[in-house]
Amino acid sequence: MSTLFKYCAYCGGTLQQGTVSRVQQVCSKCGEVFWNNPLPGVVVIIHDWRGRVLLGRRSKSQKREGFWSLPGGFVERGETYRDAAIREVQEETGLTVDPIGLHDVISNLNAAEPDTLVVVLLAWIQGDTKTEPGDDFDALVWQQPNTELPPMAFAADEMVVRRFQAGDWNVVSRAGNNFTDGEGI
Ligand SMILES: [Zn+2]
DSSP: OOOOSSTTTTTTOOOOEESSSSEEEEEEETTOEEEEEEEEEEEEEOTTTTEEEEEEEEETTTTTTTTTEEEEEEEEEOOHHHHHHHHHHHHSSSSSEEEEEEEEEEEEOOSSSSEEEEEEEEEOOOOOOOOOOTTEEEEEEEEOSSSSSOOOOOOHHHHHHHHHHTTTOOOOSSOOOOOSOOOOO
């Protein structure tokens, strides 16, 4: 089990191993269980009709600086995955996009960082096509199909870009499903 935290966020007690269905981190003082759930993220395949895909080079502020990735980031509280995709693309590329559909969902199991659960969306540009790297990227490139990819930061990005450029434009669901009734699992 990866132990991501040392202290309880509620009472400051020390976390120790306990068994709650499986082995989890449990607060020794108040008993709160730390599930260390995967963090929800989005990445966006921004493409044109020729199958070109927009990639960004990760800037100094980012893990894996100098390597390339799809635009994307974490879903914030109060935000749908679609909103998160639109916001992240705007921040990182200057583009306004219309996420047209859900393409894939990927689990990344990481040894030293929190796991992530990443929603992969396909999107078209809306309006102005001028790109401006911002925030997490210092360069952007339109990756042509049937050309060598630059060194990619994440295996999952590499897989989805390769597969998309090989002709899989499949959309499994329209993007935008969200509910506000507050029902938990
Ligand atoms: Zn506690």
